[in-house]
Amino acid sequence: MSQLRTVQVLGGGAGSSAHVSSLAAGLVARGVQVTVCAPAGSRAHGLPAPGARYVAVPRRSDPAAVAALRTACAGADIVHAHGLHAAVRAGIALSGRGTPLVVTWHTRARAEGARGRLLRLLERRAARAAAVVLGTSWDLVDRARRRGARDARLAPAAIPALRFPGASDDGKTRAELGAVGRPLLVSVAQHGHDTLLDAARGWSVLDPVPLLAVVGEGPRSGALRRRIAAEGLPVVLAGGPDEVGELLAAADLAVVAGGGEGGPLLAQEALRLGIPLVAARADGLPELVGDAAELVPQGDAEALAGAVVRLLGDPGRRERLAESGRAQAAGWPSEDDTIAHVLSVYDELAQPPAAARA
Template identity: 65%
Template sequence: MSPVSSNAPHGQSPLRTVQVLGGGNVASSAHVRSLAAGLVARGVRVTVCAPDEADHAYGFTGVGADHVHVPRSSDPASVAALRAACADADLVHAHGLHASFRAVLALSGRSTPLVVTWHNRARVEGARAHLLRLLERRVVRTAAVVLGTTSDLVDRARRTGARDARLAGVGLPGPRRTAEPEDPDRLRPKARAELGATGRPLLVAVGSLDKHRGYDVLLDAARAWCRLDPVPLLVIAGEGPLRTELQRRIEDEELPVRLIGRRDDAGELLAAADLALLPSSWESRSVLAQEALHARVPLVATAVGGIPDLVGDAAELVPYGNAKALADAVVRLLGDPARCDELRQKGARQAASWPTEDETVAQVLSIYDELTQPHPL
C-alpha cells in the first residue's frame, strides 16, 4: 500500500481513495466536497462515487476529484459500477448508512480497508426499522473504522458491534462560512424588505419540509407570538413532502409564516434574521446551527441529538415537541436585547472551538495512514 503523503516518494504512487456518497443530505455532501478538496491538495487521488446530480450540485470534479456516476440504488448494476470504481483503490470511505452498505457489497471478497462516516441517524419505523438494524450491523462489523459526527452515533456504532468507532471532527465547509457580504449594512435591510419583514422581527428556519424537522410544532408556537406588536414574521426555507399541509395550516390559521422554498442564499437569510430557529426531532452537526453561530445570530434549538454538544451554552435550548417552551424562548429573546448580545458573543466563541476543514482532513488522513501504511512486525 502507498503511504499517506502529500508528496509520494519516488517510485510510489499516491494514495488512491474512493469516497462513496448515496446522494446524501446537505451536510454529508458538503463534507465530501470539502474532504475531497483537502485530500487532493495533499496529493491524494480521490474518486467520488455519487449520482450525477450530486456532482452537479457540489462540484466534486471542480476540486480535482474524479467522479463516477453511481445511482442511490443497491441493485446489482449499481453495486457492479461501484465495485469497478473501487478496483484499484487503496481505501474506500463511505458516507451514510446506505452508501456504506453498497460499499460493503462492492468490496465483498476484497481486503480493501473500509472507513464509514455516519453523519445522521435514519428515521424509520416498523419493519423498516428492523431492516435498518440489520444493515447497520453488517456495515459496522465490516468497516475497519466507523466515524460518528456525534457522540451518540459513536455509541450506537459501538453497541451495534463496531471494532473501532470514533468521534469525527467535521468542519463546516469554508465557502458558506467565510464569505462576507460586500456591504452587510446595505444587504440586510434589502433582504428583510424582500421577505416582507421591514419594521418587524424576522425569524428564520432552514431545512427540508419533512416530519422530523418539527415544523408542525413551530407553527403551533407561531400562534403564541401573534400577540406581539409588531408581529414577527417566520420564514421557512426548504422544500419537501409536507409543503401542502404546512401551507394549508398557515392559511387556515392565518399564521405570520412564509414558506419560500429551497434557497441557495441561506447564509444571507440568516444574516438578515433576528433569530434562527431549529425545532427538529433529531440533528447531528446541524449546518443551520453552525451557520447561525458563525453569523452571530441568536439560535433557539431543540435539545436533541448532537445539538447540545455542538452549541454548548451559546443557544437557547428547548425540549422537542414543546410548542409553549419554543414560543416562550422566542418571545423572551425578542424582548431581551442584552441576552441576544450575550448569545452572539458566546456563539462566536463556540464556533471558534469547532474543528476547521484542515483539522478534519488531518484527522481523516491519520486514519487512512493507520489502515494503509505497512507496520513493522
C-alpha cells in the same frame, strides 16, 4: 509510494455534502486521488471539488446502482461512505473485496415501529461492514459501538463557512422576504417540521408577528407548503442550501426544530455569524453548541415557541448568545484539522498495501 486512491460515497444530505466537498478538496491538495460518488443533485453543495473525479450514482440500493458504485470503487485503496444509507450501499458494493471501508455518521436517523426496526438493522449492517466508524458526536460513536462497530472514534467534521454576498445595509434580503418591521427567523426543512410549524402558530400571537423563512427544497417541502397555506402560517419557503448564509446574515434568530443533517449545518453557521440560536436537543447539537444556544426538548413545540418568544423580548440575552456563539465556533476543529485526522485514519488502514507498493 503510489498515490493514495480514495472514493467518497455520499448519500446527498446537505451537511455531509458540504463536508465531503471540503474533505475532497483538502485531500486533493495533499496529493490524494479522489473520486466522489454521489446523487446528481449533490452538485448543488459544492461538488465536484476541484481536482476530484465525480461519478453520479443513484442513492438507490438496487442491483444497477450498486453495480455502478462497485465499478467506481475498483482500484481504490480506501472507500469512505458518509451517512447510513451510503454506508450500506458501499458495504454491499465492496463485498468480497479487501478494500477498507471508513464510515462517517453525521446524524442519527429516527423512526418508530417497522421503520425503526429496519433502521436498526441498517445501522448494524453499516457498523459491522466498516473498518472504522467515525462519529461526529459521542452519541453517534456510542451508537455505532452498540451496533457492533469494530472500531468507532470521535471525529467532529468541520464544515466550511458558507460563501455568500454580505448582507446589504438597506435590508434587501428582509425586504424580499417581507420581513421589514418584523422579526425574521430562519430555519431549515428537516424531520420535525410539524413541531416547527406548531411553534410558528404559537409565536404568531406576537405583535409584530415574526416571519419564519424555511430553507431547503426536498421531499418535505410539499408537505410544508400545504400546511402553511391551509393554516395561513407566517412562514415562507426560501430556496435551497446555497441561500442559508445570506438569510442568516439578515436574521434575528435561527431555529432548529428536529433531526437531520440540515440542523447542524444551520447551527454551525448561525454561531459563526453570531445569530442567536434556538435548537432541539438532537443529533449531537448540545455537544456542538455548548452553552451558546437555547436548547429545548425535541418534539416540544410549546417549549420551542416559548424560547423564541423569550429571546425576541430580551435583546440582552440575544447579544450574550451572539457573543457565546462566536466564541464556541472559534473552538471548533478547522478544515485542516479534519482533513489531517481523516488522512491519519486512511494511512493507518492503507499501511499494509502501501508498504507492499513501496
